[in-house]
Amino acid sequence: MAAEPLVHxxxxxxxxxxxxxxxxxxxxxxxxxxxVRVRSGEIVEMGEPGRLSCDAxxxxxxxxxxxxxxxxxxxxxHLRTPGQEHKEDLESGTRAAAAGGYAGVLAMPNTDxxxxxxxxxxxxxxxxxxxxxxxxxxxxxxxxxxxxEQLTEMAELRSEGAVGFTDDGKPVTSAGxxxxxxxxxxxxxxxxxxxxxxxxxxxxGSMHExxxxxxxGIGGIPTISESTxxxxxxxxxxxxxxxxxFQHLSCVASxxxxxxxxxxxxxxxxxxxxxxxxxxxxxxxxxxxRMKMNPPLxxxxxxxxxxxxxxxxxxxxxxxxxAPHARDExxxxxxxxxxxxxxxxxxFAALYTGLxxxxxxxxxxxxxxxxxxxxLYELPTPRIGVGEPANLTLVDLDAxxxxxERGWESRSExxxxxxxxxxxxxxxxxxxxxxxxxxxxxTVVSG
Amino acid sequence: MSMNHLLSMNDLDRxxxxxxxxxxxxxxxxxxxxxxxxxxxxxxxxxNLFYEASTRTRSSFxxxxxxxxxxxxxxAASGSSVEKGESLKDTVLTLSAHKPDAIVLRTPWAGASExxxxxxxxxxxxxxxxxxxxxxxxLLDVYTLKSRLGELxxxxxxxxxxxxxxxxxxxxxxxxxxxxAKVTVAGPPTLIPRGIEALGCDVRFTLQDLPSADVVxxxxxxxxxxxxxxxxxxxxxxxxxxxxxxxxxPRQVLMHPGPVNRGVELxxxxxxxxxxxxxxxxxxxxxxRMAVLYExxxxxxxxxxxxxxxxxxxxxxxxxx
Numbered sequence: 001m002a003a004e005p006l007v008h009x010x011x012x013x014x015x016x017x018x019x020x021x022x023x024x025x026x027x028x029x030x031x032x033x034x035x036v037r038v039r040s041g042e043i044v045e046m047g048e049p050g051r052l053s054c055d056a057x058x059x060x061x062x063x064x065x066x067x068x069x070x071x072x073x074x075x076x077x078h079l080r081t082p083g084q085e086h087k088e089d090l091e092s093g094t095r096a097a098a099a100g101g102y103a104g105v106l107a108m109p110n111t112d113x114x115x116x117x118x119x120x121x122x123x124x125x126x127x128x129x130x131x132x133x134x135x136x137x138x139x140x141x142x143x144x145x146x147x148x149e150q151l152t153e154m155a156e157l158r159s160e161g162a163v164g165f166t167d168d169g170k171p172v173t174s175a176g177x178x179x180x181x182x183x184x185x186x187x188x189x190x191x192x193x194x195x196x197x198x199x200x201x202x203x204x205g206s207m208h209e210x211x212x213x214x215x216x217g218i219g220g221i222p223t224i225s226e227s228t229x230x231x232x233x234x235x236x237x238x239x240x241x242x243x244x245x246f247q248h249l250s251c252v253a254s255x256x257x258x259x260x261x262x263x264x265x266x267x268x269x270x271x272x273x274x275x276x277x278x279x280x281x282x283x284x285x286x287x288x289x290r291m292k293m294n295p296p297l298x299x300x301x302x303x304x305x306x307x308x309x310x311x312x313x314x315x316x317x318x319x320x321x322x323a324p325h326a327r328d329e330x331x332x333x334x335x336x337x338x339x340x341x342x343x344x345x346x347x348f349a350a351l352y353t354g355l356x357x358x359x360x361x362x363x364x365x366x367x368x369x370x371x372x373x374x375x376l377y378e379l380p381t382p383r384i385g386v387g388e389p390a391n392l393t394l395v396d397l398d399a400x401x402x403x404x405e406r407g408w409e410s411r412s413e414x415x416x417x418x419x420x421x422x423x424x425x426x427x428x429x430x431x432x433x434x435x436x437x438x439x440x441x442x443t444v445v446s447g
Numbered sequence: 448m449s450m451n452h453l454l455s456m457n458d459l460d461r462x463x464x465x466x467x468x469x470x471x472x473x474x475x476x477x478x479x480x481x482x483x484x485x486x487x488x489x490x491x492x493x494x495n496l497f498y499e500a501s502t503r504t505r506s507s508f509x510x511x512x513x514x515x516x517x518x519x520x521x522x523a524a525s526g527s528s529v530e531k532g533e534s535l536k537d538t539v540l541t542l543s544a545h546k547p548d549a550i551v552l553r554t555p556w557a558g559a560s561e562x563x564x565x566x567x568x569x570x571x572x573x574x575x576x577x578x579x580x581x582x583x584x585x586l587l588d589v590y591t592l593k594s595r596l597g598e599l600x601x602x603x604x605x606x607x608x609x610x611x612x613x614x615x616x617x618x619x620x621x622x623x624x625x626x627x628a629k630v631t632v633a634g635p636p637t638l639i640p641r642g643i644e645a646l647g648c649d650v651r652f653t654l655q656d657l658p659s660a661d662v663v664x665x666x667x668x669x670x671x672x673x674x675x676x677x678x679x680x681x682x683x684x685x686x687x688x689x690x691x692x693x694x695x696x697p698r699q700v701l702m703h704p705g706p707v708n709r710g711v712e713l714x715x716x717x718x719x720x721x722x723x724x725x726x727x728x729x730x731x732x733x734x735x736r737m738a739v740l741y742e743x744x745x746x747x748x749x750x751x752x753x754x755x756x757x758x759x760x761x762x763x764x765x766x767x768x
Contacts, residue, residue, distance in 0.1 A: 209642070210641065210642040213640065214643040214645065214646070215617070216557050216579050217577060217578035217579035217613075218578070220640065220641065220642075287557060287558035287561065328536075331534075331536055332534065332556075333554065333557065333558055333559040333562060334556070335556050
C-alpha cells in the first residue's frame with residue numbers, strides 16, 4: 001500500500017461559517033454569492049447569502065462579497081530543505097504558500113543532499129508532518145544526485161509517497177538516460193517532470209540571449225536551449241508512451257513543441273510561471289538580480305505566446321517555481337547571482353493585476369490554471385461543493401498593496417514583483433478545514 | 448547634466464561627453480609642462496579597486512589622480528581578503544571606512560559599479576565591468592578621434608573583431624554614435640552577439656566593405672577564444688579579419704585599445720604606420736581620466752557632503768539610425 005502522496009502538519013480544523021462570499025469555481029460552474037459552512041474539514045452546507053445562521057461553536061468570517069476560490073495548487077516550489085534552510089524551510093515555505101492562497105505544493109529535490117533515496121524522503125515527510133502549514137508533496141530526483149547517470153530507486157520511492165520525479169534545476173542531458181526513466185515509469189508510476197535546457201547551448205549564460213544581453217555584455221541563453229530539449233523529450237515520451245510534464249516553459253518555440261506533442265496525443269503537460277507570463281528581458285536591463293531566473297525572462301513575443309498557450313490550454317497550469325535565495329547570495333553582481341525568484345506570495349495578485357484587470361485573461365481561467373496543477377499529478381483538484389474537503393482561498397479583489405511592504409512570510413525576499421503595486425489580496429486560506437493563513441484585517445467573530 | 452558617477456556611456460549625452468573632452472584638452476597642456484601636476488584634487492583620495500589584472504588602465508588612472516595631486520591607494524583583489532572569500536559588498540564597505548572620494552573599479556562582472564555606487568558614498572568610476580562597458584576607454588577614444596578628425600559627425604567607424612567579449616566595443620558603439628558617427632561592427636559570426644544591431648550599429652561578417660570606413664577600430668583577439676572554439680584557428684581568423692596593409696587604406700585612421708597581438712588582429716606594418724593612433728590613445732588616457740576625476744570630485748556633488756540617493760540609470764537615448 002503506497003503512502004499518501006500529500007502530507008501536512010497537525011492542522012486544527014475549525015468549524016466556520018463564511019458568510020456572504022462570492023463563490024467562484026469554474027469547474028463546479030459556481031459564480032454567485034453564498035454562505036459556506038465548514039465542519040470537520042469539509043464543506044457541509046452552502047446557502048443563499050446571509051441565510052445560514054452561525055452556530056455557537058463556529059467561527060464567523062464576514063465575506064462581504066469577497067471572492068472564494070478553490071485553494072490554489074502549485075506543482076513547482078523549492079522549500080530548500082534539507083541543507084539550505086537559510087533560504088527557506090518547510091515551515092516558512094508553506095507559510096508563504098498559505099499567504100498566497102495555496103493549500104498544496106510540490107517540493108523539488110535539488111536540495112543538499114538531493115532527495116534521491118527512500119530514507120531521505122521518509123525523513124522529509126516526517127518533518128512535513130510536523131511543520132507544514134499546508135499539504136506538501138515531494139518530487140524525488142530522476143537520477144541519483146541529479147547527476148544524470150543512474151536512476152533513483154523510483155519504485156521504492158513511489159511506495160514511500162513520491163508524487164513524481166524530477167531533476168529540476170538540471171536537465172536530463174542524455175536522451176538514453178531519460179529514455180530508461182520513461183521506460184521504468186511503467187513500473188514505478190509517477191509523472192516525470194522535466195527542466196529543459198541543453199547545457200551546451202546555455203553554458204556561460206546568465207540571461208536571455210537577445211538585444212538586452214548584447215547591450216549588457218552578459219552571456220546569453222538562447223531559447224533553443226529549452227525548445228530543442230522540449231521537442232526531443234516530447235518525441236521520447238511519445239515513443240515510450242510515457243507521461244511527462246514540462247516545467248516552466250519560457251518561449252514561443254517550446255509552446256509550439258508542446259502543442260505539436262499534444263496534437264499527436266502524447267501524454268504531455270506543462271506549466272508557466274507568473275514571471276514568464278508578466279516580465280521580459282527588458283526587466284533585466286537594470287541587472288536587478290531578482291530578475292535572474294532559469295529559464296531566463298525572454299522577449300515580449302515569447303511572453304505573448306505563453307499567455308496564448310495558457311488561454312488555449314496548451315499550457316495546463318501556473319506554477320511559481322518559488323526559488324528563495326538569501327539576501328547576501330543575491331546582493332552580488334548579476335552574473336554571480338544564483339538563479340531564481342520567490343513567487344508564492346505574489347502569484348495570484350501579480351497575474352490578476354497584470355492579466356485579468358487589463359482584460360487579457362478572465363478571472364475564471366486564472367483560477368482554473370492556478371488549481372489545475374493537482375490533477376496533472378493525479379492528485380485531487382480542490383473544489384467548492386458540499387461534501388468536498390475544505391480547501392479554500394478568500395480574496396479581496398479590490399485591495400491594493402505593495403508587494404513586500406510588510407515583509408514576507410518566506411525566509412527570503414528575492415521576489416521579482418517586490419515593490420510593485422498589486423491588486424487582489426488573499427484574506428484567508430483554508431487547508432483541510434484549518435486556517436492556514438488569515439489576513440489580520442479579516443474580521444473573525446467567534447460564534 | 449552633473450555627474451555623480453561614471454558607470455556607463457548610456458548615462459552621458461553628447462554635451463557631457465564634449466565637456467569631458469574639453470576639460471581633457473585643458474589638462475593636456477599640463478602634461479606638457481616640466482612639472483606635470485596641478486593642485487586641483489589636493490587632499491582627495493582615489494582608491495583603485497581592481498578585481499582583474501590590469502597594468503595599463505590602473506596606472507593610467509593612478510597617473511591621472513597624481514597629476515591632480517590626489518592621494519592614490521591601489522587595492523588589488525588578488526592576494527587580499529577577496530581570495531579569502533570576502534564578498535564584493537563587504538570589501539567595498541570595509542574600504543569605504545577609509546573614506547575614499549572616488550573608487551575606480553575594475554571587475555569581471557557586468558553592473559558591479561552600479562551596485563557599488565549604491566553601497567558607498569564615493570564617486571564610482573567604472574574602469575571595466577566584465578564584458579559590458581569601459582566608459583573611460585570610450586571617452587579617450589572620442590578625444591583621440593576628435594583631435595585627429597575634428598568632429599565625428601558623419602564619420603564611418605568600423606569596430607572589427609571579438610565584439611561578443613569586448614566591453615570596449617559596447618562603450619564605443621554608444622559613444623561614437625552619440626558623437627554623430629555611424630558605427631559598423633564586423634567579425635566572425637560566432638563573436639558578434641545576437642541582438643547587437645539593436646544598439647543602432649550595422650553588422651558585417653566580412654571586411655569586404657572596410658574601404659568605406661573612415662576609422663578602423665580593431666579589437667584584441669584573445670588566445671583563449673580559440674580553446675573555447677569560437678574560431679577554428681588564429682590562422683583562419685587572421686586570414687579573414689586581420690587589419691593589414693592590404694586592407695587598410697592610407698586615409699583611414701587605425702585604433703586599438705591595446706595590448707596589440709601583432710600578427711593576429713593587426714599586422715606589424717599597420718601598427719607602426721602613421722595611420723595608427725594607438726600611442727595617442729594611451730596618452731589621451733591620462734588626460735581624459737584626469738578630466739573624469741576632476742568632473743566627479745569638483746562638481747556639484749563635492750559641495751554637499753552627504754551622499755545623495757542615486758537615481759536609477761537613465762534609459763538609453765534613442766540612437767541615430
